[in-house]
Amino acid sequence: KAGVTQTPRYLIKTRGQQVTLSCSPISGHRSVSWYQQTPGQGLQFLFEYFSETQRNKGNFPGRFSGRQFSNSRSEMNVSTLELGDSALYLCASSPGTSGGYGYTFGSGTRLTVV
Amino acid sequence: DQQVKQNSPSLSVQEGRISILNCDYTNSMFDYFLWYKKYPAEGPTFLISISSIKDKNEDGRFTVFLNKSAKHLSLHIVPSQPGDSAVYFCAASAYAGGTSYGKLTFGQGTILTVHP
Numbered sequence: 001k002a003g004v005t006q007t008p009r010y011l012i013k014t015r016g017q018q019v020t021l022s023c024s025p026i027s028g029h030r031s032v033s034w035y036q037q038t039p040g041q042g043l044q045f046l047f048e049y050f051s052e053t054q055r056n057k058g059n060f061p062g063r064f065s066g067r068q069f070s071n072s073r074s075e076m077n078v079s080t081l082e083l084g085d086s087a088l089y090l091c092a093s094s095p096g097t098s099g100g101y102g103y104t105f106g107s108g109t110r111l112t113v114v
Numbered sequence: 115d116q117q118v119k120q121n122s123p124s125l126s127v128q129e130g131r132i133s134i135l136n137c138d139y140t141n142s143m144f145d146y147f148l149w150y151k152k153y154p155a156e157g158p159t160f161l162i163s164i165s166s167i168k169d170k171n172e173d174g175r176f177t178v179f180l181n182k183s184a185k186h187l188s189l190h191i192v193p194s195q196p197g198d199s200a201v202y203f204c205a206a207s208a209y210a211g212g213t214s215y216g217k218l219t220f221g222q223g224t225i226l227t228v229h230p
Contacts, residue, residue: 043220056217090157105157
């Protein structure tokens with residue numbers, strides 16, 4: 001059974017640019033969540049999509065956005081990149097019907113903004 | 115407002131001994147608690163979870179204990195092995211529907227080192 005796949009693994013962007021990250025969840029999982037990990041703030045929730053609808057959103061500025069497609073694949077976009085956006089971005093998938101399921105994480109996309 | 119706290123940044127134990135990782139929370143609405151293990155440059159790997167209606171859950175060498183009155187949970191690893199060396203994150207979810215879906219609130223993590 002394939003796991004959660006995130007692409008690309010590494011990315012270097014210049015301040016002011018925008019970036020799109022992709023996540024393919026485990027087959028059959030309808031929920032995709034996104035997290036940002038930084039040394040100072042730890043793992044912080046960005047947003048969650050279920051059946052193409054955003055169900056929940058964390059405390060991040062509007063520059064951070066996402067979407068989910070009918071096949072449950074998800075993308076997140078960050079516009080007008082800032083140096084502070086440098087982080088490991090993690091995607092997690094779950095069936096989406098219970099909080100008790102261990103959300104399965106991908107290996108992440110390491111974004112560096114220069 | 116840090117709703118999930120892991121007060122010990124690091125823990126060092128000898129191979130074969132017990133590792134105890136602790137986690138405190140403040141939000142009474144949390145109804146599921148999870149532990150994840152993470153290696154650098156990889157995503158967290160799910161270890162074990164516990165519902166708020168239970169006080170103990172066991173899976174092989176891993177046992178999680180929940181003390182709701184103290185808002186405290188712990189992960190016991192027995193016996194500890196060098197391969198257990200990693201960062202361990204405690205996480206909580208409040209699956210009350212509505213705006214609670216899909217959000218895990220993580221602690222800051224504890225670096226566990228198991229010495230041979």
